Amino acid sequence: MTSFKDKLDKELGEAPRFSQQLQERILQNVNQQNKQTSGWQYPVIIIGTVMTLLFLIVIGPWKQVDTSKHATIVELAQHEVVKQFTIAQNWEEGSFKARRTGWNLGQQSYKKGSESMILANALQKSVTSQKDDNYFAFSDVWVEFDNGQAVQLKMFLYDEQLAFIDRQTDIFYKVEDDNTASALIALMQKEEKDISFGEMFTFLIIALFIGWLLEKAIRKKYSIPKEPKYINTSHQRTMYIAMFINSAVLILFNINDWFLYTAAICGYLAIAMISSIIIDYYYGREEKRHYVSIGSFILVVPLIIVFIIYFS
Structure with missing residues (x-):
């Protein structure tokens, strides 16, 4: 191996194969490619996929039944x-x-x-x-x-x-x-379950308060910064797109009265939380920002169960 290297050095010389200027250009091109690869489009694609799954959930019951025509x-x-x-x-x-x-x-x-x-x-x-x-x-x-x-x-x-x-x-x-x-x-004509505004408002306030306490505890335990809110411009852009999609789906659900369906409520909240976890992990995993989203998701699951049991 040594003799082969000596012969190669004699042929090519011992000078660096790449000049300092060429090395800097190569590193610059690599960094630009990495930035393009780590763009905001991938989380958005994931959000769109899970939102599509949500619509598939809403169109029918979990268990399919035979609805074929019959005589009478x-x-x-x-x-x-x-x-x-x-x-x-x-x-x-x-x-x-x-x-x-x-x-x-x-x-x-x-x-x-x-x-x-x-x-x-x-x-x-x-x-x-x-x-x-x-x-x-x-x-x-x-x-x-x-x-x-x-x-x-x-x-x-x-x-x-x-x-x-x-x-x-x-x-x-x-x-x-x-x-x-x-x-x-x-x-x-038997009276249905009456869901009053006061009950819904009280439930929402309790849920928000528990969520606030949980977020504060997680940030303190893992030293997760609250500011800056966004890691970079791509993170901010992705969050804005996610909020726009969630708002559009929320309006669509209200127009079609889909929030009468327990599966629609569970599906919407689950998809919104999973999207938040994906985005936080994608952009802020070094600071463990996704721990906050995961904690919120763990909190939402029992709250949904309590909500369905009480109001259904």
Whole structure:
């Protein structure tokens, strides 16, 4: 090896292969490439991906059910047992708000029992008819049978007479038995869970206070600086884009009343927190800034569980 090096030195000389000026140019180009590679576009791509996943969560229940068309509701109710059903008051004929158990806030949910027998009897004692314009929509009922099939029933009322439309087949039915109809009407008119503004405001204040204490403790323990707020311009730009996306999704959820869905609430908060962790880790991992976001995420999980248990 030594003899080979000696021969190479004789051929090329012992002078440095690169001049000082050329070395500086090479280092400058490498640094520029590193800056371009570590741009703000990667966290934004990740945020966009997780937001897309959020929309996929919102479009339907966790557990998919069979919603294929059937002959009539009467035949389905005669051959299958009602496994569970939910009731959501809704005066708008063009929308449907009831979902599977645990999916909506404030809706009434029932498993097998006396209530399911009332519903089953009403369905079995229904007959197909022509829709009367005197009927007005007042409630939505989502029903799942033991065979896994689910139906959406838009309930109508007129002078104590009960009727409904099967949204899968668009067939109009009238409940012929007055006693059974009255029992089901009373069940649907049962008051839903009242979520007052005072309760929501109190819950929010407590959550913000606990979050403030937790952030202060984490920053003190790991010596995480609060200022400067942003590491660099790319960090600031990424945070602004993330806030814009979160605000746009928030407005979209409010327009479509998606915050009635527990999955939408959990999904929105989870995605917002995960995005914050990704950005903080990407730009501030040397200062452990992502520890604050991780602590907030750990706090949000039990708060969501308490929120759903109390308000659903």
